[in-house]
Amino acid sequence: MSFEAGAKPRAEGENLLARIALRFAAWSEHWFPDAFIFAAAAVVVVAVAALVNGASAAVVTKSFGDGFWSLIPFTMQQVMVVISGYVIASSPPVARLIDRIAALPRSGRGAVAFIAIVTMALSLINWALSLVFGGLLARAIAEREDLKMDYRAAGAAAYMGLGCTWALGVSSSAAQLQANAGAMPKALIEITGVIPFTQTIFLWQSMAMLAVLTVVSTLIAYWSAPSPSRAVTASMMGIDAATRTPPLRPRERPGEYLEYSPAITLLLAALAGGWLIQEFAAKNWILAISNLNTYNFGLLMLGLLLHWRPRSFLNATAKAVPATVGILIQFPLYGGVTAIMTAMTPEGHSLALRLAEFFSSINTRESFPVVMGLYSAALGFFIPSGGGKWVLEAPYVMQAANELKVHLGWAVQVYNAAEALPNLINPFFMLPLLGVLGVKARDIVGFTALQLAFHLPIVLFLLWALGLTLVYTPPVIP
Structure with a gap:
């Protein structure tokens, strides 16, 4: 009997929430279109809304075309985040490190919690690195014969970085965008100004929220993992967890000499190291690392x-590129949407201003974090892109924050914390991890949905309570 044929009785033995989540995942995997369709639909909806708001067809179409390429610098920056994360995680030294730390857990449940902690820590540096490293760590632990780890729960734990903490670290697309004037659309700079990391991810309130979510996520990962008698291992799912990146093939031609020689690597690294030393010596380290x-x-x-060896580096880069397709295709659409939203009508009212007025009218300074958190989380399920979605939301969300005197950096963190919530049940960002693990979204989403059930009320409460401790300051326009 195959794993798929035997999976249903095991699913029925789980708690009610896990069963509902598994059915929902199967439904969404069957019926949900590619994320590109959601981005394209957003263009159409915003264009129609702008026309209804009073903008002419000529203004809407020109704004779309003008804005289409406005995010190219940020698009390339996000592509490089993915590529650099994959390249590091798949390097031979890191692969050996994974094998060593895979020997640390002493039980199946302990292994699941360990994977969750590691991936959440790595996500603060690079969300793509956390996905690849977490997936490879889960596979390495699954090879061990001395403990029985549920491979589905381990896969969910490997996703906790992107599903929980990534946007609260330097990997945050929204915080990175707001800290870099050169990457921001001009219309957004005029509303928010430049917001450094000291006012977003390095706020003590943000770090307190990060600590709470890390502890909660780890405990849930541990207690939700099935016991050894109920665990579904990688072998039971027909997965060979021993898969490794193939070694370099032998050099065949004289022209490949430099591809296999570390000389070029060392020279480039020396040049890069010299520049980085000067960069950090000339600036405060926080300002230096804020530059994407x-x-x-x-x-x-x-x-x-x-x-x-350059050849090994190039091979890893080639494998990383397919994971960037969604960013390359969707971000230009988000740039077009932003331009349409900020295009002025003859009366001087853009769609972004209309939305800002609406959110200001239904909110107070105290209610803003909760209402905007719920809104951002709901929208995030349909537009699964941290940076791209922020460009859509920021013009009217931050305008409302200004009018309600909400701390602008905390408004960014409201988005960051809430934006991660739909990732827990949306298959889009799971795709790189699923490829590493060799599983499907429905295999792990039951466990991530259980995390969501706990995260939603905790995140909303923390956004409200911690937001009360911050004082608004006007934006600094460069």
């Missing part, structure tokens, strides 16, 4: 060093 170009540059050069 500096962040990506350092990670990419680290990946090159870890692979040692």
